[in-house]
Amino acid sequence: MNLNKEFRSEIPSTKVDHPALNDAGVTLFINRLDLTHPFLSGNKYYKLKYNLSEAEKQGHDSLLTFGGAYSNHIYATAAAGKIFNFKTIGVIRGEEHKPLNPTLSFANKCGMKFYYLNRKTYRSKTNPIVIELLEDKFGKFYLIPEGGSNALAVKGCTEIVNSIEVNFDHVCCAVGTGGTLAGLAAGLAGNKKALGFSILRGASFLNENVSSLLQSYSKKEITNWQINFDYHFGGYAKFNIELINFIEEFERQSKIPIEPIYTGKMLYGIFDLVKKGSFTSGETIIAIHTGGLQGLAGLRDNISQLKNEI
């Protein structure tokens, strides 16, 4: 299996110019992982790549995974199936809604089959009884956890660090399940640090997730990482007009498109910490643009509603 086919291996890092950065003497680069591939972009490619080769090695022709109806991971898994010739099954939280939203419509076009679980059953999706039910229905499959985080995802995400061509002190990413942050931390050398921004509310369990992902990946103790919990904006997929205004200003200044679920929250957090003096003058930050722009199609109505309310 050629895991690198069609994928851009040189990822540009763009310097951001902003008065707040100048005032603090801090340099910020955006690593454009969102440009790796038109459909399988951002961190999701890195999280999936070694899972795909493992699935092939184990002789599977089907991938099964879990996610919400707007999930970037569902979108990416469907695209990966299409590109690398796997059948894909998406177990979706909640009820079916027709017409399909843009995320599921794309996944459907890639050949993904859907299976909807009500929210209660969805919560027990890792229970062997649920897995057995899915095997009865779909036959044997290679199981990728919700959000795609496992030891092989961590291995893939260590490669994000290798693709960074500028010198830096801190590498930042948005944190949903923690696989990407774990991979960044494991890939770092010397005294560089990885800083994650939780996009979930009340998610201190993410510290344990990242620790245990790192343990499953490496016997070495890896401690050069930290999660900030202050910029979740109310929780997963929640945002407010302040965040939307920040994103629009950032896009105007930098010409880099971002979205409010992941990268918008991370960048808001970085700028706020810069203003508060949390970084030392002379330091360089690299923020990973983990992609997720596909989700904007499903958010347009929410965003314009928010703007009309003020």
Ligand SMILES: *Cc1c(COP(=O)(O)O)cnc(C)c1O
């Ligand atoms: C999935 C996703 C993340 C979160 O990655 P984890 O490894 O689950 O923490 C961050 N940003 C974007 C755009 C994503 O789609």
